[in-house]
Amino acid sequence: MxxxxxxxxxxxxxxxxxxxxxxxxxxxxxxxxxxxxxxxxxxxxxxxxxxxxxxxxxxxxxxxxxxxxxxxxxxxxxxxxxxxxxxxxxxxxxxxxxxxxxxxxxxxxxxxxxxxxxxxxxxxxxxxxxxxxxxxxxxxxxxxxxxxxxxxxxxxxxxxxxxxxxxxxxxxxxxxxxxxxxxxxxxxxxxxxxxxxxxxxxxxxxxxxxxxxxxxxxxxLDFEDHPFDPSKADHPCDLCGAEHTYLDEVIIDDAGGRMFVCSDTDYCAGRQAKGHRGRLSPTEEAAQ
Amino acid sequence: MDMQSLSGGFATPPQDSSRAFRAALETLARPGTIHDISGAKAPAPVSEAAATLILTLCDPETPLYLAGAHDTPDIRDWVAFHIGAPLVGPEQAMFALGAWEALSPITVFPIGTPEYPDRSTTLIVEMDTLNQDGMRLSGPGIKDSAMLALPDLAPFQMNAGLFPLGLDFYFTAGTRLAGLPRTTNVSDLMEAN
Known part of the structure; x- marks a missing residue:
């Protein structure tokens, strides 16, 4: 109660x-x-x-x-x-x-x-x-x-x-x-x-x-000669490799290094669980 | 006021009304679908679905119009005890309850204003049965088309033509509930063929 x-x-x-x-x-x-x-x-x-x-x-x-x-x-x-x-x-x-x-x-x-x-x-x-x-x-x-x-x-x-x-x-x-x-x-x-x-x-x-x-x-809303464009960062996700998701840009060091990750954490985790890997994913052995 | 007017409310009001509202939301958002709602019992001839719906949506802030056979002393007492909604004529009603014949002509109900189209009446139409056949429905909430047996055709077509103004409808029979917002286009299947 x-x-x-x-x-x-x-x-x-x-x-x-x-x-x-x-x-x-x-x-x-x-x-x-x-x-x-x-x-x-x-x-x-x-x-x-x-x-x-x-x-x-x-x-x-x-x-x-x-x-x-x-x-x-x-x-x-x-x-x-x-x-x-x-x-x-x-x-x-x-x-x-x-x-x-x-x-x-x-x-x-x-x-x-x-x-x-x-x-x-x-x-x-x-x-x-x-x-x-x-x-x-x-x-x-x-x-x-x-x-x-x-x-x-x-x-x-x-x-x-x-x-x-x-x-x-x-x-x-x-x-x-x-x-x-x-x-x-x-x-x-x-x-x-x-x-x-x-x-x-x-x-x-x-x-x-x-x-x-x-x-x-x-x-x-758009114009005939400027049609609507649902743009996103032109990168794959660095953790799950997805190329069709909306990405966050994360600064990772003082030297201008950056990574792009899915903003949808559940979707990204689901893809990683299915074995998808991105540029900065931990290797299989390190993950275990 | 007799005992009948005092009974028939929700057993657990917050939970019962939340389930009833979800059914009301689903039926209005997906015209042509039929959901069961129950929990409230008002004196005859009010159906269980209609009693549950007005107990979920109406309160002292919502003027209610009881039409025809639904305007009895028993029902007035039940509404006074459980809901407290002021009983008014159709011109002031935010909600209206009755059979289709008693509610007609529906042109007397407020349809909202261009600046406030939400200030329009929601009609709760009591039906003998509720079936997914008869009229063909299309519009928001409907993937391709849906079917619903409506008591009439022309008034609903006229109402849809008023968009964004217009009336919104619920249909009730027993514990069954269906919804028809002003956005739904209604056509006669026979005529379409």
Whole structure:
């Protein structure tokens, strides 16, 4: 018996969040206002994602939490412990075993299936915010489907840099209607958003919830002569040799030495367990 | 208020409502799928699925409209004791419960505003049976196409045409639940052939 209500939040709060999630599912990409609560962690640590996860969890769920693809960073560990304590649910680091995955800034490399829910932690949910600071105006722009300003921004990128320089939080259009911020995932992950799992987005400080149902059209904005390019570092992973994954660059000495490793730790470990090796992998004997 | 109004709530509210919500989320996110939900029992003619759904989603902050045969003193007492939702007419309703004939015409319900399309009614339509046949569904949440027996055709097509405004629907029969968001395109299989 826990001293907490199941999944920490009180029932009234969960009902309010659940209603917002359902309206979000019914209007893909539209940001539903909700009365975000104070959580026992600071804003910016995933309070929106935590509230959405808390409203979705059932006692039978298995939870995975990742931070920039990693299961073992502070943010991921503390949120996983939080739900172990307050909801007494099972947790895992394996993408395939999880029914609910809370993520900060990555989509797992392993394709997600039906029966899984991906919960994103979102800092700034409004894709137009840095172009137009007034909420009253951005709300009107969404209502009127007035997204010219966003294309001007991408065009200015091209005029200045020769290509679209936005590399994360790359804006998408959902089901041909709402322009949406996919949270600061690398644009490499954008094509994965057309998936079989339910995607929910929670922004705690900004008090918004939005959603993308399964098999929903998610198109990254681009131009005919500058098509969308989901780029990544042009290296294989130095630990598992993968050439198709998103990589982190890690400085390893004072002489400018560096290595590239998969940002998805579970995927990389799974490949290494299957015998895949990269440039800096320990040799078979050393590993044993 | 008799004993019937006081009984029929969840045995373990946090756990029961979490399972019911997940079913509600899955059915709305995947139109055409049918899930079982149970745990709450309201006076007849409210089905177990509908009772469980309003107990999971409604509270004193959600104006509720009881339509036709679902507007009885027993049910009003049950809602007052378990949910506390203000009972209102269709024009103010955030949720509405009733049979399709009693809820029609659905044009009286709020469909949201261009700036706040979420401020629209969710209709809970009580059905005799719920089957995966009849109308052909397509849209978000559906891989290729899905089938669901709906009580009507034109009102749902009109509703989908209002997107991003519009109403969202749940269908209930016994303990079975299906969902139909405003994004789903509905067509008659006979006409399509």
């Amino acid at each position: 826990s001293d907490y209500n199941f999944a920490y939040l009180d029932e009234q709060t969960k009902r309010m969040i659940r209603r917002a999630i359902l309206k979000g599912i019914a209007i893909p990409g539209y940001q539903v206002p909700f009365a975000s609560r104070e959580m026992p962690m600071p804003y910016g640590w995933g309070t929106g994602g935590v509230q959405v996860t808390a409203a979705c969890l059932t006692p039978e769920d298995t939870l995975k939490v990742i931070d920039q693809g990693a299961d073992d960073t502070t943010n991921a560990v503390s949120i996983r412990k939080f739900f172990e304590k307050t909801a007494e649910i099972a947790v895992t680091e394996k993408t395939g075993d999880a029914t609910v995955i809370q993520t900060r800034h990555r989509i797992p490399e392993e394709p997600l299936g039906e029966g899984q829910i991906l919960v994103y932690q979102v800092p700034i949910p409004e894709p137009l915010r840095f172009l137009e600071p007034r909420e009253t105006e951005t709300r009107k722009m969404h209502a009127l489907e007035e997204y010219g300003l966003m294309h001007v921004k991408l065009y200015e990128d091209i005029a200045r840099h020769g290509h679209i320089a936005t590399s994360y939080a790359y804006p998408v259009k959902v089901e041909g209607r709402y322009v949406m911020d996919p949270s600061p995932i690398p644009k490499f992950d954008n094509p994965k958003m057309e998936m079989a799992a339910i995607q929910l987005f929670g922004a705690g400080r900004e008090q918004r919830i939005y959603a993308v149902p399964p098999y929903t059209k998610v198109v990254s």
